[in-house]
């Protein structure tokens with residue numbers, strides 16, 4: 001699948017811009033703060049309905065304007081798909097082929113994207129929230145049920161937190177139990193999907209890790225479910241979570257924190273059996289993240305039968321030439337959109353288009369064949 005055309009209006013620093021992409025490689029370069037990442041973010045938004053930088057959607061509306069518009073024409077599954085989205089401070093309006101779509105779970109996953117940005121290089125070293133975010137973005141594009149479970153889980157945790165912050169919680173005990181019952185249901189879906197995804201990721205990244213390291217590094221992953229869950233595939237997962245929630249109710253009341261649930265899981269990366277986080281060198285960690293991204297791309301590709309769109313935001317300059325070439329050449333079969341400041345970085349990339357971005361305008365377009 002690939003994006004053919006993108007147009008934006010009052011989006012970030014763009015008043016209005018149109019880009020017609022190559023189905024192969026697309027290089028967007030320009031100086032800092034000109035709008036390169038913003039373009040990639042717009043493509044990602046049409047796919048995942050999230051802004052790239054994890055903040056509120058309305059941040060994407062150009063300062064001083066009321067509404068941002070993004071429109072993309074994609075080619076996927078042998079047909080053209082037009083996705084239009086208006087972002088307002090009060091919410092969004094999404095149209096797919098002219099028809100209004102209100103449910104994110106019906107839309108996310110139609111056009112699949114894999115993003116790799118410098119922030120991802122922290123995936124292994126940083127705390128678990130970055131790893132969960134990675135899992136959420138990848139699995140949401142594979143399983144519509146996951147998106148529903150995740151959004152319900154987040155809402156329930158929010159409601160529980162409100163109760164936990166109350167002076168007198170006693171009148172809410174029954175309601176709290178109902179919330180716990182619901183939390184175990186959606187928590188079980190999330191934990192199962194995350195565990196399975198990590199298992200699959202591990203198989204593919206193992207091969208990729210060997211290739212990147214010239215056979216020296218054996219990469220593996222281990223899903224760490226929240227405590228009390230031993231096996232994420234357990235048929236009884238929902239009950240196990242519910243019983244644990246009941247046992248920990250007093251502790252939750254005392255600490256005023258939600259101590260049990262899918263928001264307490266994580267995964268760990270091992271290189272030759274040792275924790276990458278604790279023992280990995282900088283280079284090994286970079287290679288591992290690269291292997292994770294390549295594996296994510298492969299899983300999404302297997303799922304839909306078409307390569308997802310690969311968005312590489314400023315990441316080439318962070319990688320040495322051999323890793324750079326691996327990234328480009330190993331997953332070159334799909335569409336790639338790459339940003340960067342240094343045009344020499346792109347010397348080895350020949351097939352596709354080169355764009356120059358300046359102060360919120362796409363000023364130059366060149367085709368290389």
Ligand SMILES: Nc1ncnc2c1ncn2[C@@H]1O[C@H](COP(=O)(O)OP(=O)(O)OP(=O)(O)O)[C@@H](O)[C@H]1O
Pocket residue numbers: 011012013014030031032033034035036037038039059060061062063314339341
């Ligand atoms: N809502 C907004 N309204 C107006 N301008 C915005 C908005 N959001 C972001 N910007 C501006 O967009 C500009 C370009 O951002 P972008 O991140 O795309 O730059 P970039 O070309 O990727 O730069 P770098 O090379 O530093 O990564 C920034 O100066 C930022 O202040």
Ligand SMILES: [Mg+2]
Pocket residue numbers: 036037038313314339
């Ligand atoms: Mg940028």
